[in-house]
Amino acid sequence: GAVVSQHPSWVICKSGTSxxxxxxxxxxxxxxxxWYRQFPKQSLMLMATSNEGSKATYEQGVEKDKFLINHASLxxxxxxxxxxxxxxSSFYICxxxxxxxxxxxxxxxxxxxxx
Amino acid sequence: AQTVTQSQPEMSxxxxxxxxxxxxxxxxxxxxxxxxxxxxxxRQMILVIRQEAYKQQNATENRFSVNFQKAAKSxxxxxxxxxxxxxxxxxxxxxxxxxxxxxxxxxxxxxxVFP
Numbered sequence: 001g002a003v004v005s006q007h008p009s010w011v012i013c014k015s016g017t018s019x020x021x022x023x024x025x026x027x028x029x030x031x032x033x034x035w036y037r038q039f040p041k042q043s044l045m046l047m048a049t050s051n052e053g054s055k056a057t058y059e060q061g062v063e064k065d066k067f068l069i070n071h072a073s074l075x076x077x078x079x080x081x082x083x084x085x086x087x088x089s090s091f092y093i094c095x096x097x098x099x100x101x102x103x104x105x106x107x108x109x110x111x112x113x114x115x
Numbered sequence: 116a117q118t119v120t121q122s123q124p125e126m127s128x129x130x131x132x133x134x135x136x137x138x139x140x141x142x143x144x145x146x147x148x149x150x151x152x153x154x155x156x157x158r159q160m161i162l163v164i165r166q167e168a169y170k171q172q173n174a175t176e177n178r179f180s181v182n183f184q185k186a187a188k189s190x191x192x193x194x195x196x197x198x199x200x201x202x203x204x205x206x207x208x209x210x211x212x213x214x215x216x217x218x219x220x221x222x223x224x225x226x227x228v229f230p
Contacts, residue, residue: 034217034218038158042222042223043206043220043221043222043223044160044206044218044220045220046217046218046219049217091158093158093160095160095218101213101216102148102165102210102212104218106159106160106161108157108158108159109158109159
């Protein structure tokens with residue numbers, strides 16, 4: 001149990017286009033999901049906290065108009081990178097909060113390359 | 116604000132030996148959770164072990180155990196009988212003891228287990 005999937009696992013897009021990444025909790029309902037960004041050989045940096053049915057809470061320094069987060073259901077949150085630039089290239093990881101508040105289950109990540 | 120520090124960027128250990136990874140943190144909270152996560156080359160985040168701050172007893176999961184020193188704000192991970200599959204990045208993380216709070220990660224320690 002407690003499986004989180006991400007789609008796609010790898011995406012290449014051209015500069016200026018938008019790309020959507022999906023995060024799904026497969027066998028449980030997640031009121032809260034988190035989106036992280038990880039640069040090579042670095043730690044995970046929280047971008048935003050996504051709550052079902054409400055607006056996401058963004059961390060300081062994260063552009064909310066660039067990184068659009070939608071949490072329309074208890075099993076799906078999406079991250080849309082708008083007008084992507086090469087510096088947006090990174091590894092994006094989502095996690096979903098489980099039944100207990102201290103449980104976070106991580107997706108396998110999405111590698112985004114912007115050319 | 117909470118901070119998590121991992122002072123060992125890289126460690127290596129021979130198979131079957133024991134290795135200890137260090138982690139210190141800073142917080143004014145009294146109740147919180149501490150975690151060790153493993154990130155193998157696949158980049159899937161895997162929970163290794165969790166410690167509740169209000170519990171004095173150190174957490175243990177098979178070959179993995181922690182040395183939790185609350186007064187010193189120290190939370191080290193001991194891996195016994197190291198296996199080649201333990202080769203990964205290890206992240207120490209902190210979470211406040213409230214409903215739906217974020218994980219704060221350290222910078223990580225890259226562990227290499229060699230034959």
